[in-house]
Amino acid sequence: AQSVTQLGSHVSVSEGALVLLRCNYSSSVPPYLFWYVQYPNQGLQLLLKYTSAATLVKGINGFEAEFKKSETSFHLTKPSAHMSDAAEYFCAVSHTGNQFYFGTGTSLTVIP
Amino acid sequence: EAGVAQSPRYKIIEKRQSVAFWCNPISGHATLYWYQQILGQGPKLLIQFQNNGVVDDSQLPKDRFSAERLKGVDSTLKIQPAKLEDSAVYLCASRRGGFVDGLAKNIQYFGAGTRLSVL
Numbered sequence: 001a002q003s004v005t006q007l008g009s010h011v012s013v014s015e016g017a018l019v020l021l022r023c024n025y026s027s028s029v030p031p032y033l034f035w036y037v038q039y040p041n042q043g044l045q046l047l048l049k050y051t052s053a054a055t056l057v058k059g060i061n062g063f064e065a066e067f068k069k070s071e072t073s074f075h076l077t078k079p080s081a082h083m084s085d086a087a088e089y090f091c092a093v094s095h096t097g098n099q100f101y102f103g104t105g106t107s108l109t110v111i112p
Numbered sequence: 113e114a115g116v117a118q119s120p121r122y123k124i125i126e127k128r129q130s131v132a133f134w135c136n137p138i139s140g141h142a143t144l145y146w147y148q149q150i151l152g153q154g155p156k157l158l159i160q161f162q163n164n165g166v167v168d169d170s171q172l173p174k175d176r177f178s179a180e181r182l183k184g185v186d187s188t189l190k191i192q193p194a195k196l197e198d199s200a201v202y203l204c205a206s207r208r209g210g211f212v213d214g215l216a217k218n219i220q221y222f223g224a225g226t227r228l229s230v231l
Binding site for chain 1: 153167203219
């Protein structure tokens with residue numbers, strides 16, 4: 001069975017500080033991995049995806065994530081947080097590329 | 113390119129009433145998903161269509177939930193009768209590729225969702 005675990009349901013960072021959102025996956029084979037962002041009252045928007053090419057994946061809005069097979073992790077980072085980054089972030093996994101399983105989400109607060 | 117459209121945006125009903133949600137995917141997208149997102153949780157897949165056929169409805173509570181995509185374009189999700197625990201945001205997503213395409217044509221685009229409150 002595939003699943004993802006997002007450590008920390010709430011993360012607060014100061015504006016300009018490093019953002020680190022954690023995601024660990026459980027899968028028998030390296031899956032496809034995704035990070036989505038959800039702003040209030042909006043649907044999910046894809047930030048980036050890992051599809052077994054480069055292990056360091058760059059996404060939109062300055063976010064990136066690194067796939068680490070040995071740690072079964074796919075943590076999301078951004079060097080410098082902006083106020084506009086405040087949102088809910090979801091990690092998702094797919095083995096087939098057709099069906100997706102989402103984590104419980106991490107709410108990011110950016111403190112001015 | 114227009115995005116995934118959903119209506120209504122908000123719905124408040126009493127328990128045991130019926131409700132229906134509508135989704136119009138991006139033009140040309142073969143695959144359509146309905147997700148349930150309960151407050152504080154990630155989206156959970158309810159049903160997946162490819163064109164007008166059901167690919168996966170294993171997590172759909174079939175005693176009260178139903179969905180259709182008759183012409184392979186827009187879709188409706190119905191709850192009859194609603195329970196308190198059905199309060200959630202119902203998200204529709206679409207993807208250009210079909211089931212066999214895997215990740216090749218695979219980015220899901222999400223609608224803004226319908227927020228359902230069951231009182």
